[in-house]
Amino acid sequence: MSNRDNGRPETGAFFPRDRGWHPPAFTPSYKTSVLRSPQKALLSLDGTISEITGPVFGHSMLGELDNDLIHNFAKPGESAIGERIIVHGRVLDERGRAVPGALLEFWQANAGGRYRHKKESYLAALDPNFGGCGRTITDENGYYCFRTIKPGPYPWPNGVNDWRPAHIHFSIFGHGFAQRLITQMYFEGDPMIWKCPIVGTIPDRRAIEQLIAPLDWANTIPMDARAYKFDIVLRGRRSTFFENRPEGN
Amino acid sequence: MVQDLGYLKETASQTAGPYVHIGLTPNFCGIPGIYESDLGSAMVNDKTRGERVTVTGRVIDGAGVPLKDALVEIWQADAAGLYNSPSERRGTADPNFTGWGRCPTGAEDGVFTFKTVKPGRVPVSDGRLMAPHITFWIVARGINLGLHTRMYFPDEPAANAEDPLLCRIEHRHRAETLVAGGTAPNYLFDIHLQGEKETVFLDI
Numbered sequence: 001m002s003n004r005d006n007g008r009p010e011t012g013a014f015f016p017r018d019r020g021w022h023p024p025a026f027t028p029s030y031k032t033s034v035l036r037s038p039q040k041a042l043l044s045l046d047g048t049i050s051e052i053t054g055p056v057f058g059h060s061m062l063g064e065l066d067n068d069l070i071h072n073f074a075k076p077g078e079s080a081i082g083e084r085i086i087v088h089g090r091v092l093d094e095r096g097r098a099v100p101g102a103l104l105e106f107w108q109a110n111a112g113g114r115y116r117h118k119k120e121s122y123l124a125a126l127d128p129n130f131g132g133c134g135r136t137i138t139d140e141n142g143y144y145c146f147r148t149i150k151p152g153p154y155p156w157p158n159g160v161n162d163w164r165p166a167h168i169h170f171s172i173f174g175h176g177f178a179q180r181l182i183t184q185m186y187f188e189g190d191p192m193i194w195k196c197p198i199v200g201t202i203p204d205r206r207a208i209e210q211l212i213a214p215l216d217w218a219n220t221i222p223m224d225a226r227a228y229k230f231d232i233v234l235r236g237r238r239s240t241f242f243e244n245r246p247e248g249n
Numbered sequence: 250m251v252q253d254l255g256y257l258k259e260t261a262s263q264t265a266g267p268y269v270h271i272g273l274t275p276n277f278c279g280i281p282g283i284y285e286s287d288l289g290s291a292m293v294n295d296k297t298r299g300e301r302v303t304v305t306g307r308v309i310d311g312a313g314v315p316l317k318d319a320l321v322e323i324w325q326a327d328a329a330g331l332y333n334s335p336s337e338r339r340g341t342a343d344p345n346f347t348g349w350g351r352c353p354t355g356a357e358d359g360v361f362t363f364k365t366v367k368p369g370r371v372p373v374s375d376g377r378l379m380a381p382h383i384t385f386w387i388v389a390r391g392i393n394l395g396l397h398t399r400m401y402f403p404d405e406p407a408a409n410a411e412d413p414l415l416c417r418i419e420h421r422h423r424a425e426t427l428v429a430g431g432t433a434p435n436y437l438f439d440i441h442l443q444g445e446k447e448t449v450f451l452d453i
Contacts (some may be wrong), residue, residue, distance in 0.1 A: 009335040015256075017452065022262045023393035030264075032391030035311035036442050040423075042452040045414060049374050050384050051397075052453045053334035054324060055349035064282070072283050094256045100353070105288075107272025113404060116280055117268045118356075131280045133272045169265065169272055175336060177324045178453050180386055184263040198264060201393050207261040233257045 012237040013047030030197045031158050047178055054177035057103040059137050066135050067089035067146035069108075069189045073131030080130035081112025082149030084225040086214065087185070090142040091172065094236030098142030102234070105135040105171040106146065113154030113164075122154055126137055147225065153192055165192035165199065174234040185230045188214045262395065265388040267318050269351025274320070274353050289322065292365045296345040297429045299328025299366035302434045304400065308387055311443030315359030319389035321440075322351045323400075325382070327364060330369025352452045367402065367433075373413050380408035380415065382427075397451045401428045414451075423449050438446055 003061050025037035043050075065072035070080045075227045087106075109115045109132065112124035116132050122162055129164040130149065138144045173181075186193050193212065202208050210233075219227035270278035273285040293301070299378050304323075307315040326332050331342040333349075342348065352361040370378045382399055387396045409428065410414055418424040426448045429436040440448045 011336045011338060016258065017450070019394075021258060025393060027393060028392070030393070033264075033290060034291075034391075036316070036389065036391035037311075037393075038396070038447055038450050039311075039443055040447050040449075043414070044452040045417075047453055048379065048414075049332065049337075049371050050324070050326070050379070050382070050399075053332040053336045054348065056335055061288075066284070073280070092257060094259055097253070107268065115268045115271060115280055119267060120445050131275065131283050133275050133280065133283060135284075139337055139362075169263075169269070171265075171273060175334075177365075177384060177386065180322070181260065181262060182265045182269075182388055182395060183260055184266075201263075202261050204261075207258065210258065210260060211263070216321060227272070233260045235259055236256065244417050249299055 004199065006031050010177065010237050011052060012239055013052055014235040014237055016178060017235065020088065021204055021207050023203070027201040029195075030201050034203070047176070051175075051178040052176045054173065054175055054179065055174060056101055057137060062135065062137060067139050069130070069132065069134045069146065070150035072134060074129035078129045080149045081127050082130075082148070085148050086145060086151050086219065086221070086227045087168065087230055088143070088145030088216075088219065088227060089229050089231040090233045091138050091144065091174070091234060092142060093174070093234050097236075098138075098140075099174050099234055100138055100140045100142055101175070102138040102142070102144075103135065103173040104138070104144055104232075105133070106168050107133045108148065108151040108168045109154055111152050113152035115154075124152070124154070158197055162197060163195070164194055165190045165196050170232065172232055172234065176237075179234045181232075181234060183232075184210045184211060187228065188212055219236065262393060264390060264393050265320060265395075267390040269318070269320050269388060270353050272350065277353055280351055285426055287351070287407075289347075289349055292347050292350045292363065294345050297366060298343050298345070299342065300366060300368050300434065302436060304363045304365065304383065304429065304436045304438055305360055306438035306440060307361070308389065308440045309442065313444075316354055316389050317356050317359045319354040319361075319387060320351065321361045322355065322386045323365070324349050324384045324386070325365065326368040326371050328366050328369055330371045332371075370408065377411070377413055378408070380405050381411040382412075385440065396442075397453050398440065398448050399427055399451070400436075402436065403428050403430060418449060
C-alpha cells in the first residue's frame, strides 16, 4: 500500500479531476459519443468514503501467463504471430508516489488489427494462438510489465476511411473507486495517431503525448523483444490534515 | 515566480471501445481458458451477511435504445456499512463480501444483473449518514470518460430524504433518477445517458 503514517493506508479524498484535460463527453467527430454523452451538468461532490475506498486485488489471483499475451492463448509449444514486444512502466499518482497493488488489465487486436470478438467483422484473419487479453498487478514500487505482440491498425465505421492507430487498451484500479480509469496506449512514431477521431477527443496535445509510449531501447532484449515504456498517472490524494476534527475537514 | 507545485497530470481517459469485454470479461465474450472466471462476477457466497438483493437494469442512449456493449461496475458497503477496502478505518468489513461487481450489458437484451446484499448506511465527513446506496461506474463505446452515478433504494424514503447527496440536487425531480424501481429483493435501475430522463452523473 501507499503508506505515509505508520504504515496505514491513506484515506484522503482525491484531487478533483481536471475535466479540461480529459476528453469531454460530447465529441461529434467520434460519432458514437453524440447519443451517449450526458447533456446536463455533472453533480460535483467532494469524495466521500464511498469513492475514497475501492477494491484492492491480491497477487494470488494471477495465473502464471496472465501477463504474457504471446503465450496465454497459444497451443502448447506455439506462440502468437507478430512483433514481439514488452510493455512496462510504473503506476504513479499525481504527487509522483508509486501506486503498488494496482490491477492493470489490457486488451488489444492481433498483429493484423483483428480482435477476437464476435461483433468484429474486419476481414483480416484471427491468429489461432492469440486471445488478446492480459492482466497484472503493480509491485511495491508501482512497477508492472507484460509481454505481447504489437497490435496492427484497423479500420472502423466512423468516417468513410477512419483507421485506429495501433493501440493497447488499459483498465486500471488504484486504491479508490474514484481513481478508476480506462485509457489507450499508442506507439511512438505512429502517423495514424494524429488522424484518429478518438485520440482527437482529447483537447490538449500534451495529454495525448502522455498516452504515447516511447520505444525503450535500453530495455529491449536482444534477439527477443523490443520494449515500450508506458507510465500511468492516477489521481492523487489530498493530505488528511485535520482528519479527526469533529466538524469535518 | 513561486515554487512549482510539482504535481503530475492524470493520464487522460479514452473510451473503452466496443471490445471492452475481451479484456474485462473474456469468458463472457467467448475467450475461455485464459482466466478461470470473469473478475467481479460473484460478489457474495453462502456465508455473506445481509439481505440478498438483485439489481438489474439497462444503460439507455439518447435515442431510447439500450446499449448492448456497455460494461457496468458497482462498489458498495457491506450490510453493516463497511467497505472491503484497505482505506476503510472504521472496522473490518464482511470477509465474505467483495463489495465490487462487474457485469456487461447482455449482448441480447442489454440487461445487467448484480446479485449482492443491501448495503448499510455510511457517514460523510461531518458524521451525517448517507442513505444506503450503490456506486455505479459505466463505460462503453462512445463514452470518453467513465460515468459515475449512484443507486438508492425505493424502500428507504426517510433515509433518502436526508441523504446529503440527494439533497444537493437542485432540480428535485432529477433526484428520482437515482432511486431504483422494483421492490425488495428485486430492484430495477435503468441508467439514461441523455435526454429527458437523464440520470444524474457525478463529478467525484
